[in-house]
Amino acid sequence: MSNDPLLQPYQLKHLTLRNRIIVTAHEPAYPQDGLPKERYRAYTVERAKGGVAMTMTAGSAAVSKDSPPVFNNLLAYKDEIVPWIREMTDAVHEEGAAIMIQLTHLGRRTRWDKGEWLPVVAPSHHREASHRAFPKKIEDWDIERIIKDFADAAERMKAGGMDGVELEAYGHLIDQFASPLTNELDGPYGGSLDNRMRFCFDVLKAIRARVGDDFILGVRYTADECLPGGTGKEEGLEISKRLKQSGLIDYLNVIRGHIDTDAGLTDVIPIQGMANSPHLDFAGEIRAATNFPTFHAAKIPDVATARHAIASGKVDMVGMTRAHMTDPHIVRKIIEKREEDIRPCVGANYCLDRIYQGGAAYCIHNAATGRELTMPHSIAKADRRKKVVIIGAGPAGLEAARVAGERGHEVVVFEAANDPGGQIRLTAQSERRREMISIIDWRMSQCEKLGVTFHFNSWAEADTVQAENPDVVIIATGGLPHTEVLSKGNELVVSAWDIISGDVKPGTNVLIFDDAGDHAGLQAAEFIAKAGSKVEIMTPDRSFAPEVMAMNLVPYMRSLQKLDVTFTVTYRLEAVEKSGNELVAHVGSDYGGIAKQRTFDQIVINHGTIPLDDLYFELKPASSNLGEVLHDQLIAGRPQTAWRNADGKFQLFRIGDAVAARNTHAAIYDALRLVKDI
């Protein structure tokens, strides 16, 4: 038996958890019709297979129709959910893991124009900034109805074979009652702490009465809103004690902070560049004060920190939620003493940011997550060993090399630069985005183990490639900044990459014209502003940096607003002219009728990349498929069989930005999807 603190079993009432690592509630937005169908089940089961002790499925499964699915939540109010839940719980139990589900009423944290278009309810009219609905002040009959809805939903979940349910209180209706900031009710549910907690206890009592004692019940709540006038630490401690003393629940799941704004949410769930485990000590204080089973998750991305969380006795169960989106097999790798093989979560938050834009959660560098029905987390060996030559060691090229190596092929990679990483190496120039380099480092160490041959500093020509006698050639050469977007003066501007790489020194009065709207524009702005220069970001879009998304924007804004960077939306830079030492920007608008002239000493363009595809087109005539990718085969997960040139000696493919400017996830998905069948 291992003496690793993380691998010790934990007895939670009647439930034996096989180790100390859990996946906390998170809605990956995979439901179909509000139900956990095949895709949802496959995702959940993968983590159970990987060894986690318990997976808290769903984030915020909705108990009522006036808690509409604002990020494609499960609908726990539907009776037809029960058989789907049963299939999932049976499959998870078969893998030896426990499974619970988080239930909620979102209160004001939703929108009225979703689901059944019912008015949003909350204990006050105060709107939540993130979701924007002005709520109706909740009435007595709403309260009765919702309490019953919680109990009905819990009963459905028990019937579906769940080991228990957790109430999502923080930021949702239950804590909207508890917080003085969002509760303006008179009468039994407003005013004193007793009254503000009444709703939570009424819900818990109603659930317990329905599900009995042999069912785990927990609450995930904020024990300190970190907001003036809100639930502070002292009251949070009191709430924690009362929850324990109620005898109604079996554990506490501690949150610190508030989630009503993007900034608040990002402090609760920190992203890359922010401190690791920022609330762990706080969770430890709650555990010490209550002496009650305590769960906690907030950027504990690595095994060492998780081990510390358990060994130090700060928590009983440690959440590694995003870490399991990046690598569902963490526990198995710990048991097999292969911690170095764990694919690291880099805190990019592509997963979470996407669900707030209505998309499904995907991991920036594990394209199999959420695609378990079609993409493997473990790559199978190929029947025949082939020689695969890859040009480019950016994220696409390295993923292709890793997957080809796992398939058992002989793999050779040519890279023009001294180091691997491509655009990610540039991204990691920013202190805050340094964690991104693990996307590259992990792949390099995996490739090393797999015996991949690398030629750095090596500009591959068609001859070099053909001299290798490859069976397959993959062009992953990426792109170069595309700045030729002006009607005049393209030679007078520099690219965002020029600034980030340090190749061009910042000017003193700088315009960044950003119509790519991705990280590069904001990163360049931060570099320039930190050098003490004046920076204006201009975009023709309705909002700036639309590709950066909500939580990723937070650290930028915290930095850029302090540096007094200004943002100008809905204007387009059309041309640039030189006038003495100055640059004159000719500014128009897609809405028409505008022609302004502005003066700067440096103009930076961020307009994505243009593919670096010369080698691809040189090699194309010599290939057997003439570069063709059969989309039906690609999508169905079958080997590529295009045959267009009888004289061709190798198959030729290109992936990532060498095809068209996209993002890291797309590059890695291109590689995995293609190479897993080579």
Ligand SMILES: Cc1cc2nc3c(=O)[nH]c(=O)nc-3n(C[C@H](O)[C@H](O)[C@H](O)COP(=O)(O)O)c2cc1C
């Ligand atoms: C895609 C996604 C959806 C989430 N949805 C919920 C949710 O509905 N309810 C909840 O309590 N937490 C939710 N979370 C937060 C996680 O449970 C966890 O607290 C958070 O990710 C921090 O832990 P980590 O750093 O280990 O990922 C979500 C997280 C992710 C990544």
Ligand code: SF4
């Ligand atoms: S997208 Fe980023 S934060 Fe989310 S799981 Fe993947 S690496 Fe972690």
